[in-house]
Amino acid sequence: MNFIKELRRGLGLRASTVIVLVALVLTVSTLLTTVGAFDGQPQTAPSTIPEPSEHANDPEANLPFLFAVYMITWGAFFAYIFYLSRRQREMQGEIDALKRALDQREQAEAQSQSES
Amino acid sequence: MAQTSISQPVTGSSATYSTRSYLRDGLLIVSAALMAVTLYMVFMWVPTEQNLGVSQRIFYFHVPLGWIGMLSIVVVAVASLMHLITGKEKWDSLAYATAELGVIFATLILVTGAIWARPVWGVWWTWDAKLTTTLVLWFIYVGYLMIRAYGPSGTQGKRYASVIALIGAIDSPIIYKATDWWRTAHPERNVPSDLASEMLLTLLVAVVTFTVLYAYLLVERYSLRKSESDLDELHQRTA
The missing domain is CATH 1.20.5 (Single alpha-helices involved in coiled-coils or other helix-helix interfaces)
Structure with missing residues (x-):
């Protein structure tokens, strides 16, 4: 609770x-x-889904659709992995630069303390 | 409060990072090998379905994508619940990383489904229960990410998104049971019982392959999320 x-x-x-x-x-x-x-329509109502195309029985007829699916899926995965790796590299560079800046600041502070 | 030395990692240890790197590389190699096997099985080994022709081979990508899309929302919900209970940042990072992957997989389910529907049903889209509930899932993922991007910053925004994820997870069993509950254009069972053994084996291999690929992407995105947190912390220190 x-x-x-x-x-x-x-x-x-x-x-x-x-x-x-x-x-x-x-x-x-x-x-x-x-x-x-x-499914509110009565069972006798005509289906909203048309009959398959006339080439449906030809096994090779739909090859472009198969090709499109595999290309889009692979394209999406590769694009996403590319985006992740590029972003990771950019962030790592920024982290390293910030760490160097902090390191220099700490060293300068330590030097000024030792001088005083 | 004393600042930690910059010689130490911002979060975690170097051992943790190397373990994650090994895991990431291992998953990438395994998923690439499994994908090669899957592609061989889909295009060279499995027989062509008599009625649907070559377009039935879309099934071996479409069904695993659907499985991952539903799995993702459950992972997001569990991680969000753990974040709400424990308040730990790692659970929120996991939920965010999974939600982003969920958008990609849900988009691919809808796109591959539409491309498959065109030659088989003659339409790109129909307001079938399964399609509609999957579209609702896509909106839930996008809503989650929009709340994270435009909602309140800090813990409040994370809590809002966590609750949305928990509510959104309700959609997952609805999608799965849609063919049982309503008259739809999809087959009554998600995997037909009379599927030939070669087709069933190919499907199982494809599901395993996509699950491993999903795990790899999740580790990769989670690492990036950790880097983003590290960067925020460094920005706060340098400010």
Whole structure:
């Protein structure tokens, strides 16, 4: 119970409102689907999904779609790994520069103390 | 408060960093080897499905991406809960890193699904229950990251995002059970029971491969998050 009190105290009005809204949207969408928003049409109603294309029976017909999926997936992974490694390198450089600056400042402070 | 010497690492120890590097390199090598095996199985070994043709091979990427997308939101929720309970920074870093990966995987689920739907169903998108709940998952991930980017800074923003992640995790079982609860264009079972043994084995190998790749990306992103924390700490010291 202490945890819930702590959570409520820490979150405040604005966060509580956001959380309630998100919970409300999720609940309403779940209820809508439960009462049949997705399958509310009678079984005899025509499907909203058209028949497969005329080339569906040709095993090679959809090769460009397969190619597109693999290219997009691999492209996304490579781009993300490239972004991570570049960002890591940049941050490491910045960390090293800051450490050097701090080191120089500490040395200067130590020197001024020894002189005084 | 006395400042720590700059000769010491900002956080953690050098041993921790090298352990993480070994883990990262190991996961990269294993995931690359497994990916080569998966690609061989998908394109050279597994038979072509009779009705769907070559487009069915999208299945071996689409299903593992879906699995990782759902796994991610559970990891984000668990890490967020641990952060709320313990207040430790490492849990928040894990949740943030996983949420970013979750956006990527959820985007890929939607994109690969749309590309697969076009030749099979004849449409790029339909408001099917499984697709809609997956889109909701994508919005939850984006909402989480937007709160982190534009919400209050410090512990308050982290708490807001943690609670959103906990609520968002409710969507994961809904996606999984969508085909049981509603009439959808997807097959009734996520993995059909009459799947040929070669196809099932290829799918299992693909799922393992993507899980290892996910683990590698998570370690990499978590390391970057730690570097960001180190940098913030150094900026505070130099200010």
